[in-house]
Amino acid sequence: MSQNKKHPEYQYLDLLQDIMDNGSDKELFFTPEVLQQYKDRGVEPPFIRSLFGRQIRFDLSKGFPLLTTKKTFFRGIAVELLWFLSGSSNIKYLVDNDVHIWDEWAWKRFHKHCLENEPDKDMAQTDFITKIKSESADSEFVQKWGDLITIYGRMWRRWPGSGGREIDQLGWVIGGLKDKPFRKSYVVSAWNPDFIYAMAAPENRSEVPPFCHTTFQFAVTEGNKLNLGLYQRSADSFLGVPFNIASYALLLQMVAQVTGLKVGEFVHSFGDVHYYSNHLEQINEQLKREPKPFPTVKLNPEIKNIDDFKIEDITLENYDPHPPLRAEIANIGGF
Numbered sequence: 001m002s003q004n005k006k007h008p009e010y011q012y013l014d015l016l017q018d019i020m021d022n023g024s025d026k027e028l029f030f031t032p033e034v035l036q037q038y039k040d041r042g043v044e045p046p047f048i049r050s051l052f053g054r055q056i057r058f059d060l061s062k063g064f065p066l067l068t069t070k071k072t073f074f075r076g077i078a079v080e081l082l083w084f085l086s087g088s089s090n091i092k093y094l095v096d097n098d099v100h101i102w103d104e105w106a107w108k109r110f111h112k113h114c115l116e117n118e119p120d121k122d123m124a125q126t127d128f129i130t131k132i133k134s135e136s137a138d139s140e141f142v143q144k145w146g147d148l149i150t151i152y153g154r155m156w157r158r159w160p161g162s163g164g165r166e167i168d169q170l171g172w173v174i175g176g177l178k179d180k181p182f183r184k185s186y187v188v189s190a191w192n193p194d195f196i197y198a199m200a201a202p203e204n205r206s207e208v209p210p211f212c213h214t215t216f217q218f219a220v221t222e223g224n225k226l227n228l229g230l231y232q233r234s235a236d237s238f239l240g241v242p243f244n245i246a247s248y249a250l251l252l253q254m255v256a257q258v259t260g261l262k263v264g265e266f267v268h269s270f271g272d273v274h275y276y277s278n279h280l281e282q283i284n285e286q287l288k289r290e291p292k293p294f295p296t297v298k299l300n301p302e303i304k305n306i307d308d309f310k311i312e313d314i315t316l317e318n319y320d321p322h323p324p325l326r327a328e329i330a331n332i333g334g335f
Contacts, residue, residue, distance in 0.1 A: 009067060009291035011056040012245070016237055016283050019275055023049040026274070028330065033112075046330050050274035058249065060263045063294030065249050066316070067242045069286050071324040076101060077246045078314045085170070085306060087157030090146045095133045097311070102148060103129050108207040110145045149206040150195040152213070156188055173218055174306055177226070177259040186218040191233075212236075213244055218255065225264035228252040233271040238279040238286075239327060244268070250297060250314070257299055258306050282325040295319035 026048050030038075038045045058065040066072055079099045086093065091102050107125040114122035123131070128145075135142050159167040173186040191214040193199040195206075216230045230248050235241050249266045256263040275283060300313035 007291040008058050008062070008065065008294070009069060011058075012067060012241070013069065013287055013291075015054060015056060015241075015273065016275065016287060018054070019049055019051050019237060019273065020280075020283070023051045023274065025277075026050050046277040048274040048276055050272055051270075052272055054270045054273050055268065057265050057267045058245070059265050060249055060253060064246075064253075064297040064316075065266065066246045066295055066297075066319060066321075068292040068294065068319075068321045069289040070242070071321040072242045072246060074246065074316050074319070075099075075311070077243055078250060078311055080243075081247050081250055082309060082311060084151075084153035084156060085309070087153050087168075089148050089151045089154040090137070090142065091148060092132060092137050092142050092146045095129055095146075100129065102151075102208075105148055105206070105208045106132070106146055109148075112207070148208050149204060150192070150208055152190050152211065155190040155192055155211070159189075159192070160194070170306070174255060174259060177218060177220065177255070177261065181220040181224075181226075181259070181261065184219065187215060188217075189215050191215065212240065213248075216248065218252075220261060221264060224262050226252065226256045226259065226261040227264040227267065228255075229267040229269065231269045231271070232273075235270045235273040237273055237275045238283055239276075239329060241268075241273075253297060253299060254306060254309060257301070258304055276327075276330050278330070279327045282327050286325055289322045292320055292322070293318070 028045065028047060030045055035045065066074055076099045079094065079097045080101055083093050091106050094100070094102060103125060107128045110128060111122060111125075132142055132146050137143075156170045157166075157168050159169055161167045169188040173188060176183060176186055190211040194201055195204045196210045212234045213230055213232045216228060219227050219229070221227060228248055228251065230244070232241075232244060235244070245266070245268060248268070252266050253263050255261075296317045298315045298317060299309070303309050303313055
């Protein structure tokens with residue numbers, strides 16, 4: 001690419017190129033059920049091309065890092081983040097707001113239960129989601145089958161601690177930033193071994209893969225500038241990373257507002273960063289595109305409590321991206 005590389009989005013585009021040029025190919029883990037789905041469709045399962053250990057950073061005072069080389073679904077990002085902030089692990093709020101990022105993981109648990117125990121009650125994913133949307137949040141079906149059990153928001157706001165207590169990690173961080181902004185300990189972890197793979201207790205097992213964005217840290221510099229650093233152990237560079245960048249940038253902006261600090265940098269550190277083999281055509285198209293000016297996100301200035309934000313308090317302005325580039329999400333992981 002010969003374009004002027006001053007635009008911060010080139011960090012992301014260069015990361016895609018870096019994976020292409022210097023990555024190595026790796027197999028993926030698929031459950032037998034998923035492998036059968038690929039076989040039924042007559043297609044080979046994808047593999048990934050992967051690198052380890054990279055970092056990009058965005059100064060939010062110079063624009064909101066919502067990628068412009070393909071249109072990114074900002075409303076979905078904002079709704080999902082508000083769901084995380086609520087501490088809920090039930091997809092009902094997302095479904096009611098027509099955001100379907102997590103539909104499959106709830107349905108998979110229901111589908112697996114039906115196949116093993118009640119095959120006559122099984123239903124397609126679309127019918128399952130319609131039922132979730134049509135029933136009240138306190139219905140037995142929604143309470144049981146809409147619950148993902150383990151999800152980012154639960155760990156951020158309701159980490160299961162000793163003695164049955166729940167720990168609000170993010171609430172503690174926000175309180176600390178208001179009182180003692182100079183401290184270095186404002187870390188939130190989503191990586192809880194009691195919910196992950198063979199380490200999980202039987203009652204904590206779900207179909208949701210282990211958390212990809214595992215830990216984030218807030219730090220104040222220059223007296224009043226709030227920065228956010230994310231460590232992401234596994235990063236789907238084409239589909240997932242654009243969402244992750246925007247989601248954590250939005251979280252940084254929201255926390256800065258409620259703590260009375262100025263917004264600083266979002267620093268995104270990657271462990272295994274990769275793309276899927278069936279995304280390569282779209283990536284090649286994206287690499288041909290020149291970034292446009294970043295948009296602006298405005299928050300309702302009246303909101304002073306992190307729990308008070310609603311979707312109408314978040315406004316995206318001056319977003320003029322290239323057309324969307326769609327690709328299939330690979331259904332990997334599980335028990």
